[in-house]
Amino acid sequence: MQPFEKPILVTRPIFPDIDGYKDQLHDIWESKWLSNNGPKHKELESKIKNYISAPNISLFNNGTVALQTAVQSLRLQGEVITTPFSFPATTHVLAWNGITPVFCDIHPETLTIDPEKIESLITARTTAILGVHVYGIPCHVEEIDQIAARHGLRVIYDAAHAFTTQVNEKEIAHYGDISMFSFHPTKLFHTGEGGALVYNDSTLKERIEYLKNFGIKNEDEVILPGINGKMSELQAAMGLQVLPLISDEKAKRSKIRSVYTTYLGNAPGITVLGVGANASQSEQYFCIRVDERQFGLSRDAIYHKLKEFNVYSRKYFYPLISKYPCYTNLPSASPDKLPVAEVAEKQVLCLPFYGDLQLDDVERICQIILSLR
Numbered sequence: 001m002q003p004f005e006k007p008i009l010v011t012r013p014i015f016p017d018i019d020g021y022k023d024q025l026h027d028i029w030e031s032k033w034l035s036n037n038g039p040k041h042k043e044l045e046s047k048i049k050n051y052i053s054a055p056n057i058s059l060f061n062n063g064t065v066a067l068q069t070a071v072q073s074l075r076l077q078g079e080v081i082t083t084p085f086s087f088p089a090t091t092h093v094l095a096w097n098g099i100t101p102v103f104c105d106i107h108p109e110t111l112t113i114d115p116e117k118i119e120s121l122i123t124a125r126t127t128a129i130l131g132v133h134v135y136g137i138p139c140h141v142e143e144i145d146q147i148a149a150r151h152g153l154r155v156i157y158d159a160a161h162a163f164t165t166q167v168n169e170k171e172i173a174h175y176g177d178i179s180m181f182s183f184h185p186t187k188l189f190h191t192g193e194g195g196a197l198v199y200n201d202s203t204l205k206e207r208i209e210y211l212k213n214f215g216i217k218n219e220d221e222v223i224l225p226g227i228n229g230k231m232s233e234l235q236a237a238m239g240l241q242v243l244p245l246i247s248d249e250k251a252k253r254s255k256i257r258s259v260y261t262t263y264l265g266n267a268p269g270i271t272v273l274g275v276g277a278n279a280s281q282s283e284q285y286f287c288i289r290v291d292e293r294q295f296g297l298s299r300d301a302i303y304h305k306l307k308e309f310n311v312y313s314r315k316y317f318y319p320l321i322s323k324y325p326c327y328t329n330l331p332s333a334s335p336d337k338l339p340v341a342e343v344a345e346k347q348v349l350c351l352p353f354y355g356d357l358q359l360d361d362v363e364r365i366c367q368i369i370l371s372l373r
Ligand SMILES: Cc1ncc(COP(=O)(O)O)c(C=O)c1O
Pocket: 062, 063, 064, 065, 086, 087, 089, 090, 132, 158, 160, 161, 182, 183, 184, 194, 195
């Protein structure tokens, strides 16, 4: 088999029609308003609120600052129980807030924080659980809610991959205290860079809005040590153009998922990661797990071989956050306490996944993988 002529990357952002974006820019030039809750920001906030039936929403300049603000808004301290199987930002926001992350192992099937292992990690210093709906696979939200209620803990979800996901026919952000969505260009819905917090308790709105705007209350008063988390008009304008395109993009990605699953779903040693019967797909990633003993080749070997064919997959999430030098000194980071995550980091591979990926190219990628055995 010949390599692809042009590189096939793991993802490609939605680029809306440039003329539509230019129209948005004309409006901005007319309004002379570039940031600080301008008309585009207001319009996007209300459109997303409707789109995902969000009880309360605040837009941000990126998902990381949004998550940082979520932690601040709940006044969390001490220790927060979280997953090592995620993007660096998930744990870094705890460290930036002076909180000790406590790593909890992940569930062998969902790869999200394992509810059965959370309670043994709770101490007098624990204030919250920070779960990640990794690849859009929902955390065990009901069990986590029950644990939190039993121990008086708050629950934050990093829902960076889970925009539009529903669990038990409810929008995912209805679970827990606060959910963060990332609108980075690699995400299904994006604003160039951006993010949002969605939360059930409307009394949090005021504090979150102050926190994301330096704590400024009015011309005379600054009431909190806030940060700059504001989404600009240029970002909001991009979001307004991208939002109407995502249902089409999801439909295309869903077809791509079917082709991948048809070819790879029954291959010995390959497991296609799914969201489970009670949830809907965010269509953010297409990921497989490779069991080297059955497939005959390791995940890493497939990753390198695909590169030779000009196909760029991602070893997402490798290495585990608990292995970053800044966290290895934590008792909970010890590999023998995270056996399931230890295996997952060596097995998961995210394959190219974006609406414009041609179905015959998807078939070819599958054939390449299967031919490697
Ligand atoms: C799981 C997860 N959390 C947080 C983030 C950070 O979001 P942002 O890039 O919008 O700051 C990302 C990636 O972008 C992510 O994948």
